[in-house]
Each structure stands twice: as C-alpha cells, then as structure tokens.
Amino acid sequence: MTNFALAIHGGCGVMAKLDLTDEEWKAARRDLGRALEAGYAVLKAGGKAIDAVQAAVVVMEDSPHFNAGHGAAMNENGIHELDASIMDGTTLAAGAVCAAQHIRNPIKAARAVLEHNDAVLLAGAAADRFAEAKGLAVEEQSYFTTERRKQALASMKAHAEAGTLAAARESEKHGTVGAVALDQHGHLAAATSTGGYTNKPDGRVGDSPIIGAGTYARDGVCAVSGTGKGEFFIRHVVGHEIAARIAYLGEDVKAAATKVIMEDLKPHNIGAGLVAVGADGSVAAPYNTDGMFRGWVTNDGEFFVASHDEVFRYEP
Structure with missing residues (x-):
C-alpha cells in the first residue's frame, strides 16, 4: 500500500492579521480543517485521489471565507464569474468550467465535464x-455575494480611480x-x-480552469494547484513547469x-503560491x-492548518 497525502490551499490573497478578529481567523482555519477532513476521509477509506480533491474543494466553495463559490470575488460590473478545473493524474483526463455565473459548486461541474x-x-x-442539465x-447571483466582497470591490475601484492599484492588499485583489x-x-x-x-x-x-497552468x-x-495572478501562471504554464522540472531534471517536489x-515569478512582482x-x-x-x-494531513492522520507563518494543529 502506498502512503497517501492531501494538501489544500485557500488562496495567497490573505488578509493582514489585524483585518479579522480572532474568531474570524479561527472560523477560517476551522473550514480549512473541515476541507481536510472531507478529503482525508476519502483517502483513508481507500478512495480515489480525484474524489478526495473534489470533496475538499467543495467544502471551501461552500465557505464564505474563501474566494470560490459562496464568497467569490466580483468583476468590474459587480458580477460573480466562476472558474474551476479538476485533473486525474492516472489518465490525464480533465474537466473545467469558466465564467460561469450560477453554478453553486463549480468544481462539481468541472468533474461532470471530465466524466x-x-x-x-x-x-x-x-x-x-x-451543470443544470446534469x-x-x-x-442566483446573490448567493455568492458577501459583504466583504462588496467592500473589496469598492476598495479596488477606488484604487483604480486614484491610480494606486499597486498599493492594494493581496486580500483585496x-x-x-x-x-x-x-x-x-x-x-x-x-x-x-x-x-x-x-x-x-x-x-x-x-x-484556475486552464489545465497545465493553475x-x-x-x-x-x-x-499542483496554484493561487495568484493567473495571467502569469498561464504564461509560465506553472503546473506543467513544476511537473517538467521533476520529470526531466530529477528535482523533488x-x-x-x-x-x-520564488524565482521564475519573482520578476513580475505578483502574489503567488501553490500546493503540490x-x-x-x-x-x-x-x-x-x-x-x-x-x-495538510499526514499519513498517520495529523491535521495542520495555517494562514500566516504560524502553523496550527487541527483536531477533527
């Protein structure tokens, strides 16, 4: 039996520590832990990796604390346009949706496209x-909207008007x-x-919906699953680039x-991160x-979650 592993991210656009109360930070970490629990339950039972990643992402799409599904960001017109993708490493089968406006869990739609x-x-x-046919x-659009996302849109529009977009915090972007x-x-x-x-x-x-990039x-x-300014992840084909370095150069993950x-994307001065x-x-x-x-969760069932430098043990 192979050791199994699971890692998740909720985005590198994380608020400054003072932007949320202690209770709000705890709630976000709790939802990260719930996502780990969902994925780990699949793996522990001998299930497929593709089912595990879908289960974990669904929990985060349903949480208001992350920019996906309920709580997703708004575009320039105040509309939610949702992107998602999923890939099975066994067959290289993949499915994705982009610019969707009504799918409650876009990752489920991506899986349906794959299948x-x-x-x-x-x-x-x-x-x-x-998605509806499946x-x-x-x-309705209102389901995806939260007050924090309304505030973020107003803030980014103000930055755009003032010419101060470079000063916007990652959490606003x-x-x-x-x-x-x-x-x-x-x-x-x-x-x-x-x-x-x-x-x-x-x-x-x-x-995010581009196979080989996000x-x-x-x-x-x-x-690999990435987070950051997507245009540069596309240009660098980040997911595939990491796989190529491992396969052809013999680097570890x-x-x-x-x-x-830390190096290839550094010249672009963008926020970026990933789990692999x-x-x-x-x-x-x-x-x-x-x-x-x-x-992430270890093979022996220890759960860990984090937002900044400090790592917390999560107790299911």
Whole structure:
C-alpha cells in the first residue's frame, strides 16, 4: 500500500492579521480543517485521489471565507464569474468550467465535464446550462455575494480611480482554493476553484480552469494547484513547469515548486503560491505573500492548518 497525502490551499490573497478578529481567523482555519477532513476521509477509506480533491474543494466553495463559490470575488460590473478545473493524474483526463455565473459548486461541474462531455473546458452560460442539465445545484447571483466582497470591490475601484492599484492588499485583489492528493493506489489528482480577482474585466478567465497552468496532475510525477495572478501562471504554464522540472531534471517536489514561485515569478512582482504533492507523498506549499491559507494531513492522520507563518494543529 502506498502512503497517501492531501494538501489544500485557500488562496495567497490573505488578509493582514489585524483585518479579522480572532474568531474570524479561527472560523477560517476551522473550514480549512473541515476541507481536510472531507478529503482525508476519502483517502483513508481507500478512495480515489480525484474524489478526495473534489470533496475538499467543495467544502471551501461552500465557505464564505474563501474566494470560490459562496464568497467569490466580483468583476468590474459587480458580477460573480466562476472558474474551476479538476485533473486525474492516472489518465490525464480533465474537466473545467469558466465564467460561469450560477453554478453553486463549480468544481462539481468541472468533474461532470471530465466524466460526461467530449470537451475539457466549457464557458459562460453554456457551462451553467450544462451543470443544470446534469442535475447540479444552480443559484442566483446573490448567493455568492458577501459583504466583504462588496467592500473589496469598492476598495479596488477606488484604487483604480486614484491610480494606486499597486498599493492594494493581496486580500483585496484575489484568492483561490485548491487541493492535491495522492491516494493509496499511487494515483494523483488536483482541483482548483476561484472567483478570480476583484474588479477583473468582464469575461476575464484566469489560470484556475486552464489545465497545465493553475491545475495539473500526472501519476508518477506530481499534482499542483496554484493561487495568484493567473495571467502569469498561464504564461509560465506553472503546473506543467513544476511537473517538467521533476520529470526531466530529477528535482523533488519542494525544490521544483519553490523554484517556480520564488524565482521564475519573482520578476513580475505578483502574489503567488501553490500546493503540490509528489509521487512519494511529499508536500510543498511555497508562497511569496504575507500569508496563504493552507493545510495538510499526514499519513498517520495529523491535521495542520495555517494562514500566516504560524502553523496550527487541527483536531477533527
């Protein structure tokens, strides 16, 4: 039996420590822990990595504390446009949706695309129709909206008007959720979901639904889920780049992931992070911002969650 592993992120667009009360930070960490529990339960029972990453992401999509599903960011018109993708490292099968406006859990729609459609990526209203036809829950736009996202949109518009976008905090800009897993059968999978960045152009699509950029998994190599300014993740094909460094240069997952986040993306001066798991179950979670919501569970069932430097043990 292969050791199994699970790691998640809730985005590198993390608020400054003083932006939330202690209770709000605890609530966010609790939802990270709940996401780990959901994924770990699948893996512990001998389930598939792809089912584990989907289960973990669904919990974070349902939480108001992360930029995906309920609590997703708004575009320039105050509309939620949702992106997600999932990839099975066993077969390289993948599914994704982008610019959807009504799918309650976009990661479920991405999985449905993988399983039931000839396409890899469905966009906009067609993605919404597809999800509804598959029996997935759809919602009015108001479901996705939270007061914090309204405030973030107002703040980013003010920055744009004043010409001070560079001074905006990471928490005002973007965020993403994702999960990577290795199951007991040696198979890898990755999943990513996001509302994109606040005040993004109408119709903009980032890296999260782009296979090889924000999401990538290949058995025997690694699984990757990224968070940050998606345009640069697309240009650097970040997920595949990490896999290539492991496969062709023989780097371990930590060295490859750190190289891409801390060196390759550094000239662009953007917030970036990711979680990755190697074929041996080793986990990497590099980020170049003040913090990144993240968590992982060890093979013997120890849960850990973090937002900034301090790491907390989570008790299920």
